[in-house]
Amino acid sequence: MTRLEIPQSDAIVVGSGPNGLAAAIRLAQAGRKVSVLEAADTPGGGARSAELTIPGFVHDVCASVFPMAVCSPYLSTLPLQEYGLEWIFPEIPLAHPFDDDSAAVMFHSVRETANGLGADGPEYEALIGQMVPSAEDLFASILAPLQLPKHPLLLASFGLKAFRSARTVSRAYFRTERARALFGGIAGHAMLPLEMLTSAAPALALAVAAHAEGWPFAKCGSQNLTRSLVSLLRSMGGDIITGFEVQSLNQLPQADAVLLDVTPRQLLRIAGDRLPHGYRRKLEGYKYGMGVFKMDWALSQPIPWRSPECRQAGTLHLGGTLDQISLSEREAWQGRVADKPFIILAQATVADPSRAPAGGHTAWGYCHVPNGFTGSMVEQIENQIERFAPGFRDCVLARSVMAPEDFERHNPNLVGGDIAGGAAIPSQLFFRPTAGMYRVPAPGIFLCSSSTPPGPGVHGMCGYFAAEAALSSALS
Ligand SMILES: Cc1cc2nc3c(=O)[nH]c(=O)nc-3n(C[C@H](O)[C@H](O)[C@H](O)COP(=O)(O)OP(=O)(O)OC[C@H]3O[C@@H](n4cnc5c(N)ncnc54)[C@H](O)[C@@H]3O)c2cc1C
Incomplete structure (x- = not known):
C-alpha cells in the first residue's frame, strides 16, 4: 500500500464529491491548510460530466438538476459565478405527461402551476405555495441536522406534512389524478416506496425549491459546478490530488483532522481498525x-x-x-422491476445548447432498480419515453447505459447503485449513519458524505456541518 507524501496539511479530505469540496472550502475559509484526495482521475464525485456517447455531446454522468444547490444555505453563499459557474434555468422546471397527451406542469410561478391544476389549484397553493415565501428559512432548517430550530413553527408545519407518506399527502390534498401524479412523481426522487413514512418530504422540499429558485442545470455540464468549487478551493490555498484511492487511513500523512466523503461500507474498509466494536456493528447494519x-x-x-x-x-x-408510479417504486424496493418503470428524465439542451453540436440534443434518464440489479432496463426505459413521445427512438444517434455495477465502478460511494449514500428510511433520516453523525469515534476522524444529515442531493451541507464539527474539536 503506497504511503502518500504531500506537504503538511491541517486537514485531509478523502473524496471530492460536492460534500468533500464543501467541507474543504469551509476549512480553508477558516484558515486551515487542506488537501483533498480523490480516487477518480476527475474531481466531482456525483457532479461530473463526460462525452459518454459521441464526441461533442456532453452528458452529466450523475447529478444534472440542481434545486438543492441553489437553495443550499452554504453553496449559495460561495462566489462560484466568479469561478466560472453559470446556472441555466429552463423555461419550465418540470412536466409530467399523461396518456391523453396532456401534462401536469410545475412552473416557476405557484399561481401558474395552481391554475394548471384546475380544481386542485387552491390545494396546491395551500400545500406548497404557502411555504415559498419562507423558503430561505425553511431550507436553513431542513438542510441541517436535527437541532434546536431557529424557526420552530415553520419546521413544525413542514414536519407535519413531510413526516407522512407521499401517497397519504397526495390523496389527502388532491382530488384530481393530475395533481396526485405530479406530487407522486416529485416524491419519486426519495428512492423509497411512496407508502413509506417521510416519502412526502422530498416532494415538498423540491416543489418549494422550484418556486423559490428553480431547477437549474450547470451551463456546459455539472463538471462546471465542480470546476468552480475546485478553483475556489485552490484560490484559498487548498489543493487536490486525483487518481489516489485511499485504501487505509495508514497511508495518509499526519493531519489534525481527516474528513471522509465516503459511505459506511468504505469507512469500515479504510478505517475499520481504528473504530470501536460497537460503532463498527452499527455501520455494518447500515x-x-x-x-x-x-x-x-x-x-x-x-x-x-x-x-x-x-x-x-x-x-x-x-x-x-x-x-403506476407507486407500483414502480414498490417493485424496485421489493427486489423486482416494473414493466413500466417510473423514469426521471432531464433534457438539458432545451435550455443549454452548449452541450451538443449545432442542432443536436442530449437527454439523461434513469429508473430505480433493486440494489445490485444485474439485468437490463433499456427496453422498458425507452418504451416509457415512446409512450409520451412516439418516434423518440428514431432521434437517437447513440446511447450510453449505466447499470448499478457501472455506477459503483465509477464511484465507490454508489454501493449497489444506491445514489443516496444509504436509504433515507425514517431510522436513517435524521441520525445518519449513527447518532454521532459527522463524528466518528476515533481521534480526528469525521464523516462528511451524504451518509450524514441532511442526506442525498448536491447541496454540500453534509460537508459544511462535518467541517464545523472538525473546527469545533480537532481543529479548534
Ligand atoms: C445517476 C445519479 C443521478 C443523480 N441526480 C442528481 C440530481 O440531478 N440532483 C442532485 O442534487 N443529486 C443527484 N444525485 C445525487 C448526488 O450526486 C449525490 O447526492 C451527491 O453527489 C453526494 O455527494 P457526496 O460528496 O456525498 O458524494 P459523491 O458525490 O458520491 O462523492 C464521493 C467522492 O469520493 C470519492 N471517493 C470515495 N472513496 C474514496 C477513497 N477511498 N479514496 C479517494 N476517493 C474516494 C469518490 O470517487 C467520489 O468522487 C444523483 C446521483 C446519481 C448517481
Missing part, C-alpha cells in the same frame, strides 16, 4: 437503498413529446398515474 439504471442519449433533434409543455421542460417525470 442499510443501502435501491439502485439506479441510467441511460444517456445523443439525439439528432429534441425529443418529440406529444405535449407541447414537455418540449420546454428541463425535467420530466414519466410514470403516468400516482398508482
Whole structure:
C-alpha cells in the first residue's frame, strides 16, 4: 500500500464529491491548510460530466438538476459565478405527461402551476405555495441536522406534512389524478416506496425549491459546478490530488483532522481498525437503498413529446398515474422491476445548447432498480419515453447505459447503485449513519458524505456541518 507524501496539511479530505469540496472550502475559509484526495482521475464525485456517447455531446454522468444547490444555505453563499459557474434555468422546471397527451406542469410561478391544476389549484397553493415565501428559512432548517430550530413553527408545519407518506399527502390534498401524479412523481426522487413514512418530504422540499429558485442545470455540464468549487478551493490555498484511492487511513500523512466523503461500507474498509466494536456493528447494519439504471442519449433533434409543455421542460417525470408510479417504486424496493418503470428524465439542451453540436440534443434518464440489479432496463426505459413521445427512438444517434455495477465502478460511494449514500428510511433520516453523525469515534476522524444529515442531493451541507464539527474539536 503506497504511503502518500504531500506537504503538511491541517486537514485531509478523502473524496471530492460536492460534500468533500464543501467541507474543504469551509476549512480553508477558516484558515486551515487542506488537501483533498480523490480516487477518480476527475474531481466531482456525483457532479461530473463526460462525452459518454459521441464526441461533442456532453452528458452529466450523475447529478444534472440542481434545486438543492441553489437553495443550499452554504453553496449559495460561495462566489462560484466568479469561478466560472453559470446556472441555466429552463423555461419550465418540470412536466409530467399523461396518456391523453396532456401534462401536469410545475412552473416557476405557484399561481401558474395552481391554475394548471384546475380544481386542485387552491390545494396546491395551500400545500406548497404557502411555504415559498419562507423558503430561505425553511431550507436553513431542513438542510441541517436535527437541532434546536431557529424557526420552530415553520419546521413544525413542514414536519407535519413531510413526516407522512407521499401517497397519504397526495390523496389527502388532491382530488384530481393530475395533481396526485405530479406530487407522486416529485416524491419519486426519495428512492423509497411512496407508502413509506417521510416519502412526502422530498416532494415538498423540491416543489418549494422550484418556486423559490428553480431547477437549474450547470451551463456546459455539472463538471462546471465542480470546476468552480475546485478553483475556489485552490484560490484559498487548498489543493487536490486525483487518481489516489485511499485504501487505509495508514497511508495518509499526519493531519489534525481527516474528513471522509465516503459511505459506511468504505469507512469500515479504510478505517475499520481504528473504530470501536460497537460503532463498527452499527455501520455494518447500515442499510443501502435501491439502485439506479441510467441511460444517456445523443439525439439528432429534441425529443418529440406529444405535449407541447414537455418540449420546454428541463425535467420530466414519466410514470403516468400516482398508482403506476407507486407500483414502480414498490417493485424496485421489493427486489423486482416494473414493466413500466417510473423514469426521471432531464433534457438539458432545451435550455443549454452548449452541450451538443449545432442542432443536436442530449437527454439523461434513469429508473430505480433493486440494489445490485444485474439485468437490463433499456427496453422498458425507452418504451416509457415512446409512450409520451412516439418516434423518440428514431432521434437517437447513440446511447450510453449505466447499470448499478457501472455506477459503483465509477464511484465507490454508489454501493449497489444506491445514489443516496444509504436509504433515507425514517431510522436513517435524521441520525445518519449513527447518532454521532459527522463524528466518528476515533481521534480526528469525521464523516462528511451524504451518509450524514441532511442526506442525498448536491447541496454540500453534509460537508459544511462535518467541517464545523472538525473546527469545533480537532481543529479548534
Ligand atoms: C445517476 C445519479 C443521478 C443523480 N441526480 C442528481 C440530481 O440531478 N440532483 C442532485 O442534487 N443529486 C443527484 N444525485 C445525487 C448526488 O450526486 C449525490 O447526492 C451527491 O453527489 C453526494 O455527494 P457526496 O460528496 O456525498 O458524494 P459523491 O458525490 O458520491 O462523492 C464521493 C467522492 O469520493 C470519492 N471517493 C470515495 N472513496 C474514496 C477513497 N477511498 N479514496 C479517494 N476517493 C474516494 C469518490 O470517487 C467520489 O468522487 C444523483 C446521483 C446519481 C448517481
